[in-house]
Amino acid sequence: MGVLQRNRVNIVGDPDGPVVMLAHGFGCDQNMWRLIVPRLAARHRLVLFDYVGAGGSDPSAWSEERYSSLDGYARDVVEICEELDLRDVAFVGHSVSSMIGVLAARAAPERIGALVMITPSPCYIDQGGYRGGFSREDIDELLASLDANYLGWSSAMAPVIMGNPDRPELGEELTESFCSTDPAMARVFAEATFLSDNRDDLSRVDVPTLVVDCAQDALAPREVGTFVHDHIAGSRQVTLDANGHCPHLSDPDATADAVLDFLDHRR
Template sequence: MDVLRRNNVTVTGNADGPAVVLAHGFGCDQNMWRLVVPALADRYRVVLFDYVGSGGSDASAWSEERYSSLDGYAQDVMEVCRELDLEEAVFVGHSVSAMVGVLALRAAPERIGALAMVTPSPCYIDDEGYRGGFTPGDIDELLASLESNYLGWSATMAPVIMGNPERPELGQELTNSFCATDPDIARVFARATFLSDNRADLRDVRVPTLILECEQDVIAPREVGAFVHAAVPSSRLVTLEATGHCPQLSAPQATAAALLDFLETLGRDG
């Protein structure tokens, strides 16, 4: 199968610049990056794609066996990078895609030279000495609600995840994005996302890493950003003056500025 068609790959920006791969989170697609791309496109080769089962991807390529764990999404990343012959690319992962990037880096280190994690969480469930933001009961309830009435869950949860209630159009956009996803595919992706625990994998990250968190985020509270920063030796933590879980939509200028600063640092150090 043509990987570029399967994953609805779009390449834009400076064809001669370093490659920056933008990866979307659960229930979203590459359109979530549209407000950030123009700031990157002058200097960087920007690669966007949709995970199989999301956005404009070829849903016929989806299988529950492959995508029931985050390794299946990491496989998408590796295959896209291989198809484009990317080396030392900067992988920018939003939400669950931050951990997908960690897994892809481990599997194909020659393809990824740096990571930028936007509102990441390696584990959503509270544990002894760790605050992920949710109790096991919270996650069970979230998944049960999603599986019993996905459209209703989307309409309720998307505005909460987005935050910024004074800007309801943002919550509506995320609701629409969630609702455009096949409920059966969303169910599998949600379980892979909210039941994952990649805390131990962070110790193996040895590339320059940017962690972007928001001042208030119900999905990835500030304690999570501090944990990721402490676990990744070569990381830099930046707190955006933004609220919600999707700063590329709610605060695109601040998000783009932080990414550009990180990319420029990589260029100087490289």
């Protein structure tokens, strides 16, 4: 199976517009971008895809060896760019995909020309003076709970990650997305995500970068967004007056505004 089929690649929008790649986070797929796609597609060529192990990707292409680190997911990104011969791509990554974008840009600098990081975290674990939001014990418990009862873990964690308890349909959608993911593949991606530490990679980013964080986010506190911004030279930071870790679902207009303004002025 070819790369485009492997990752269920879809291309929409202005065929002559600048290329924007949208990369989903853990437990999600490309459908999570649907609320901002129409606005971005009006002026850009959008490349949507699912990481191997997520959504409608080819499960036979998954291997624990490749996808036990974020580098494996970055290889998916680079291989899609190579297959389509994309250059100067604006890579929009949600959550862990923000760091995957950093790795992809370093591996193929001719392919990635800008980064948009939506609720990024380079490290989820508190270390020294760095506050990632969780202790190592918290993460170990999270992974143990996922191992013991993935569906139960998904039902409990997704609403916390989504926030917006007054809009339960958002948490229900994320729960459904989590529950549709193969538990074994999700476990490997979760460990690669929550045990990663990409703080040192931030100083190597040399493309225009936008950091988008939220006023309230249980998974990536505002201090984390500020840390990312402070450690990427020349980056811009926009803090949305939004609740939760998925503003492209909970506040799509504000998210699209931030992304489009950056894309219009990134040079």
